[in-house]
Amino acid sequence: MRRLLGEEYETYVDSLNTPINTCLRVNTLKISVQDFLKISPFELTPVPWSNNGFYYDASTCSPSKHPFYYAGLYYLQEPSATLPAATLPIDEGDKVLDLCAAPGGKSTELAAKLAGTGLLVSNDISASRLKALQKNIEVFGVRNVIITCESPEKLAIAFNGYFDKILIDAPCSGEGMFRKSTSMVTAWEINGNEKFAEIQRSILKEAVKMLRPGGMILYSTCTFDPMEDEDQVMYLMELGKDLSLVPIEYHDGFVPGNPDWSNDPNASSDLKYTYHLFPHRIKGEGHYVALLKSNGEIDRSSYINNYDYKPYSKLKPVPEIDDFLSHIKKLDKASLEYRNDKLYLIPDDSPALPGYRVMRRGVYLGELKKKRFEPSQSFAMILDINDFDNVLRLPVDSIFVKKYLRGESLDINDDDGIELPPKDGWTLVAISTETGDFPLGFGKLLKGTLKNKYLPGWRMMS
Known part of the structure; x- marks a missing residue:
């Protein structure tokens, strides 16, 4: 770090003793940024590199306990971690791979940028981490997704030349997370950089096989060492001879990648198009990001058998x-x-993937x-409020909202000021705001009493 930062090193060290920054990212699948800001109960300031990311003060509010969180209106994410998905351009109809996807921060944003078109494949090799990924995908109301639990090597066999866009937020030594998690310091002391550099290369070697001509790869880490950053970008360009770096939008405090830091004697001057984020320069933790594009002619002819099912x-x-x-x-x-x-x-053009661990x-x-x-x-989370014919709309500040989220039955009387839906039976429960109504889950209504069907594993604990 002294070599990289020079006279800024002491300022960096001091920054590790300052509070971490917290951020929420608006789910534009469910609500526009403009409409969310109208109803947000939190004091928010924009994250410069994210169109839908906002800082909040964790000492004054708890967004994870608000009904908006349960309705999937936002994702809580470390500010710098919003940069990779914000940087990768997504076009309508793209086939997108999030190769190391858990717990879902990048996948949920990629899905929002797809806006219901194309296909998102969210993969993670760790089965235990997939539970969080699946929940976050479901809370966000994503329809066009396949969640897999496979090695990059196996995925590359099925998806050769298939994806328009690939995001690789690679496993790394985590030097950029030292302020956020002391356990990362311990892991770094045990594993160092070499172990992760080897893992990263094994991932990149397979990822490049899955990219279509004309496609793009976003590579990111939450570490600083050039062995895991600049060196890996050079390795990636060697693997895909037609890959070149794409300039990324600069924001105040970003530090360009440096070929002089690389261990590759032939390091390209184009590494200046990549960026390091250091916690003493920006409001966020450490990160590195690089965007590369295949210069081949766009080719969408790659074929994979579609999933065969009887509708x-x-x-x-x-x-x-x-x-x-x-x-x-x-x-x-x-x-x-x-x-x-x-x-x-089932999503349109869903690939078959026989013999693969398809979790969803x-x-x-x-x-x-x-x-x-x-x-x-x-099912409830993918619905628009106008899709269902029997809706119980609860004001967001109503005591009934928290009761519902805690799994309690609701007894609603005439003097509660809440309009009951037109009929008994299955009912979609939603929070009501000035900019719209947003589903929380289902219940079964009978004469003013709602039997709660909110998923036990998602319930509010307090």
Whole structure:
């Protein structure tokens, strides 16, 4: 660090003893930034490099305990960690890979930028970390996603030349996280940089195989050592001879990559197009980011067999499912798969992937249990408030909202000032705000009493 920072080194060391910065990132799949700012109860200031990221003061507010968090209106993320997904350009219809995706901060933003088009493949080799990834994907209301748990080597076999955009937030020594987590210091002391540099190269070697001609790769780490940063970018360009660095928008405090820091004697001067983020220069933790583009002619001819399933619309009707679906205005039965008593919404052009660990394909909508259909929590989260015909709208500051999120039944009387939906039965519960209403989950209404169907594992603890 002394070599990299020179006379700034002591300022950097001092910064490690200052409080960390906290940020929320608005979920533009559910609400525009403009509308969110109208209803936000928090004092927010923009994160310069993120169009939908905002600093908040964790000493004065707790966004993780607010109903907006449970409605999926934002993701809580370290400010510098918003940069990779913000930097990778996403176009309508892109096929996008988040190769090291857990716990989902990058994937949720990539999905928001796709805006329901194309396909997102979110992969992580760690099965234990996938639980958090899946929950975050579901809270955000993402439909067009496949979640896999595979090694990059195996993915590269199925997805050769398939993806328009690939994001690699690589496992690293975590030097940039020393202020945020003391455990990262211990891990760095044990593992050093060499171990992670080897892992990174094994990932990059496979990732470049999955990129389409004309596609783009975003490489990032949360560390400072050139062995894991500049050196890996040079390695990536050697792997893909047609890859070149793309300039990234500069923001105050960013430090350009430096070929003189690299251990590669042939380091390119274009490394100046990459950026380091140091915690003494910006309001965030340490990070490194590089954007590369394949200079080959754009080719979308790469073929992979689509997932073969018989659409629910072509099966013998299941009355219990049809009864529930009759409440919904916009749902294409030709995109529904029904198997083993479970109902799924399958993304368009979903690849088959036989023999691969596919943890989720599209959206799990619910299950037939004892002659009744039980809709899933993820079903509620993908719905627009106007999609369902029986909605209980609760003011966001109502005591009933927290009761619902805690899993309690709701007894609503005439003097509570809350308008009940038009009929008993399955009900979509939503929070009501001046800019719109946002689903939280399902319940079953009977004469003013709502039986709570909010997913137990998601419930508010206090």
